[in-house]
């Protein structure tokens with residue numbers, strides 16, 4: 001029966017896809033299948049509501065799953081294949097789409113079936129615009145982490161079926177897997193964020209932002225240039241379309257111009273505050289509250305006022 | 309000597325696109341084109357390999373008529389030759405069509421030891437052309453590459469994958485996509501700009517690629533594109549003394565319950 005197939009090499013994300021998949025299942029009336037890479041993952045997906053879970057054995061490199069997933073999707077007549085939008089997932093999704101001769105929608109924010117097509121929305125032009133698109137079935141879709149809530153473990157009775165993976169590509173060798181060290185908290189889940197941009201003249205001046213962050217119990221975030229060009233802060237602290245997406249209750253920027261690629265990462269913040277010398281800086285159009293002024297004057301004043 | 313192909317897209321500069329507040333429509337009438345930012349890293353990486361160990365670098369682009377304006381800019385960045393497929397149908401192309409067109413072109417102009425793409429385009433950022441291109445050509449792909457070496461016929465790349473890095477070695481050829489931190493694209497020198505005028509640019513007609521109508525029909529069709537409208541309070545505190553503005557700000561934040 002044509003159905004929905006989900007996969008992520010990261011099972012926390014796979015559980016988010018279960019939520020997305022159950023939403024589609026309600027309108028499509030088809031079964032929800034999943035692919036897992038370990039027995040505990042398979043059991044978790046079944047408990048959370050997958051009707052059938054295929055346990056793919058013998059594949060150490062997630063990218064090597066593309067071909068077996070494409071074959072499985074073809075055999076199961078999957079109409080919609082949802083894949084977790086990690087870097088690996090996006091690579092796998094493109095290969096699955098090629099294997100199925102299907103379209104691929106990258107990082108869809110919403111998905112629904114309309115007129116026998118998959119209708120999706122996604123960002124374009126660095127976050128400036130939202131495109132609504134229709135893709136013929138079968139369709140492959142990647143979904144960014146945290147787009148949907150994780151499905152909770154219920155009394156799902158889904159069946160687990162073992163599947164042998166195909167042999168890997170003999171031309172490809174993978175080595176030196178090395179986790180990237182993370183320092184401090186995850187900015188994406190911080191409750192409050194003070195964000196510094198290139199309005200900051202020197203690395204030492206970060207102290208001024210840190211003082212303010214302390215007074216607010218906030219974490220420090222930054223724009224891409226501060227992390228990627230100046231290396232003043234670790235890359236996982238930069239916010240925007242190519243960095244982190246924040247959902248904090250407060251975002252306060254110091255010397256951030258507010259180009260669309262940055263603003264795309266702060267849209268879910270509840271309250272946005274901007275301090276910038278340039279009244280025409282686009283950040284003010286994206287802000288709830290703004291002060292036009294020198295951050296070197298204004299930031300210490302805010303810190304002092306908060307301490308009172 | 310190795311033969312490298314670098315792929316690039318000629319995109320509208322999003323900084324010049326305005327959102328009409330009334331209906332959220334996009335106004336790109338004043339927008340200029342640019343080489344997609346990520347592709348500048350791909351071009352730079354190809355040219356670094358060319359300089360470092362000797363290689364010929366071809367470039368290829370698929371776009372509307374406007375791509376002809378890109379050729380000089382592209383050639384001034386170092387590639388030896390550019391192939392372009394200029395066809396109005398490119399406006400409706402999705403990753404499926406684009407990868408199919410570029411694969412067909414690469415079969416004509418290749419074979420290549422290495423094909424380099426940016427991780428995604430600055431406009432659509434679909435991040436699928438490189439892996440699709442690899443699949444179409446029957447080659448391994450290495451996506452999200454932060455450092456790259458060509459060792460004889462072997463491609464050695466370090467991938468950056470969010471929470472880890474890994475090294476992928478391919479007994480060449482391969483298709484790679486690169487992330488921005490792989491290099492800093494240089495600004496072309498006057499000498500390079502002048503030299504660009506003498507380098508070859510060759511048009512490939514889409515009809516000569518031997519692709520079927522189905523292969524030229526997008527799987528994904530755009531229904532609407534709307535500017536993202538931010539509904540924010542936009543309150544600017546504008547007292548002459550910053551201390552007064554700060555007092556008002558802190559009062560407002562207290563009222564919002566966020567300080």
Ligand SMILES: Cc1cc2nc3c(=O)[nH]c(=O)nc-3n(C[C@H](O)[C@H](O)[C@H](O)COP(=O)(O)OP(=O)(O)OC[C@H]3O[C@@H](n4cnc5c(N)ncnc54)[C@H](O)[C@@H]3O)c2cc1C
Nearest residue numbers: 197198199223224240241242243255257261262277278295
């Ligand atoms: C494809 C692509 C993807 C991108 N992705 C991201 C992304 O994910 N995240 C991101 O952040 N960027 C991203 N960018 C870059 C983005 O377009 C901007 O260039 C960047 O966000 C600007 O950073 P900034 O605001 O720190 O610097 P600038 O734009 O240089 O702004 C500095 C601001 O500081 C102000 N200023 C200067 N001095 C002072 C002072 N003393 N007091 C107060 N204000 C002062 C200036 O008026 C100015 O507004 C991307 C770009 C591209 C092309």
